[in-house]
Amino acid sequence: MVEPALKASGGLEPGVVTGEAYKNLVAACKAGGYALPAVNVIGTNTVNAVLEAAAANRSDVIIQLSNGGAQFFAGKGFPDGDLAKVLGAVSAARHVHLIAEHYGVCVVLHTDHANRKLVPWVDALIDHGEAHLRETGKPLFSSHMLDLSEEPIEENLEQCARVLERMAPLGMSLEIELGVTGGEEDGVGADLDAHSDSSRLYTQPEEVMQAYDRLTPIGPFSVAASFGNVHGVYQPGNVQLRPEILRDSQSLVQKERGTGANPLDFVFHGGSGSEKEKIAEAIDYGVFKMNIDTDTQFAFAERIGRFVDENPKAFRYQIDPEDGTPFKKLYDPRKWLREGEAGVVERLGQAFEDLGSKGRSLAQA
Numbered sequence: 288m289v290e291p292a293l294k295a296s297g298g299l300e301p302g303v304v305t306g307e308a309y310k311n312l313v314a315a316c317k318a319g320g321y322a323l324p325a326v327n328v329i330g331t332n333t334v335n336a337v338l339e340a341a342a343a344n345r346s347d348v349i350i351q352l353s354n355g356g357a358q359f360f361a362g363k364g365f366p367d368g369d370l371a372k373v374l375g376a377v378s379a380a381r382h383v384h385l386i387a388e389h390y391g392v393c394v395v396l397h398t399d400h401a402n403r404k405l406v407p408w409v410d411a412l413i414d415h416g417e418a419h420l421r422e423t424g425k426p427l428f429s430s431h432m433l434d435l436s437e438e439p440i441e442e443n444l445e446q447c448a449r450v451l452e453r454m455a456p457l458g459m460s461l462e463i464e465l466g467v468t469g470g471e472e473d474g475v476g477a478d479l480d481a482h483s484d485s486s487r488l489y490t491q492p493e494e495v496m497q498a499y500d501r502l503t504p505i506g507p508f509s510v511a512a513s514f515g516n517v518h519g520v521y522q523p524g525n526v527q528l529r530p531e532i533l534r535d536s537q538s539l540v541q542k543e544r545g546t547g548a549n550p551l552d553f554v555f556h557g558g559s560g561s562e563k564e565k566i567a568e569a570i571d572y573g574v575f576k577m578n579i580d581t582d583t584q585f586a587f588a589e590r591i592g593r594f595v596d597e598n599p600k601a602f603r604y605q606i607d608p609e610d611g612t613p614f615k616k617l618y619d620p621r622k623w624l625r626e627g628e629a630g631v632v633e634r635l636g637q638a639f640e641d642l643g644s645k646g647r648s649l650a651q652a
């Protein structure tokens with residue numbers, strides 16, 4: 288299989304990273320004490336905004352699609368919803384493969400939560416990944432996620448092992464979920480919030496070691512562990528983040544299996560609205576990826592809302608009914624969609640700062 292050349296500097300070629308390049312990128316994040324934002328996208332507007340933001344901040348970045356985002360990418364009017372989820376993800380990934388390298392940063396391409404009903408979606412994407420590997424030397428995605436956290440852990444890990452056995456030979460990684468992230472995302476996720484009196488919101492270190500033992504011999508994987516994180520943004524004070532759960536899981540595996548420090552690659556779901564100190568603590572305990580969706584959705588909408596407020600007539604009339612001024616330059620979707628993109632770029636600037644990835648792109652090393 289073809290791998291992007293490693294530069295003498297230890298850097299990577301820009302564009303989509305898979306296989307060894309992906310592993311090097313994750314290792315660099317953990318060694319350097321920073322993480323990458325994983326931003327949910329739904330169309331070329333959001334993809335391009337993420338790439339623009341990464342380039343402007345000289346950071347590598349993770350672009351991901353939920354099943355709903357993938358369906359939207361193919362079109363809400365696409366006749367077959369299940370097929371739209373597959374082809375929308377393929378279409379998004381091809382777009383990223385084509386243009387990402389020109390932005391001069393490394394991009395991890397990923398799909399978000401897939402519960403039991405969505406396992407066929409992931410399998411179909413792996414089929415497309417195999418075809419893409421044959422054609423181009425790279426799989427289509429760097430990684431996929433299986434979220435079987437609602438199933439008993441044995442079933443969760445059995446299914447994850449089966450899927451990772453397919454993915455590892457293609458140079459792909461698997462993200463799994465242990466414990467339950469509160470809130471819900473695109474219909475996937477438990478109907479728990481931080482008020483729920485439930486230990487399920489907190490992953491048990493023993494489960495993390497069980498996953499480590501089952502999956503390490505098969506291939507690269509990461510763990511979305513629950514430490515009180517919740518999807519969405521809620522009133523301050525509702526969420527009690529306990530990143531020490533990550534630390535305790537790392538130390539248990541390190542001690543029991545004789546590994547180096549931070550043997551596991553952790554993922555932080557529900558990062559929107561989190562306190563900076565807790566983010567920094569989570570990174571110390573091996574988080575290399577923090578998902579961000581709610582905050583970039585709001586950034587996109589807020590800017591467009593502001594633009595509409597400032598130019599209300601342009602969204603009601605083609606020509607000003609009072610003085611005949613044409614409004615074409617204002618209602619042209621490129622004008623107000625660009626506002627939304629700029630909102631995402633600005634918000635992500637803060638994310639790169641918070642996660643410490645600004646200025647550290649391996650494509651520029």
Ligand SMILES: [Zn+2]
Binds near residue numbers: 468518556557
């Ligand atoms: Zn999530």
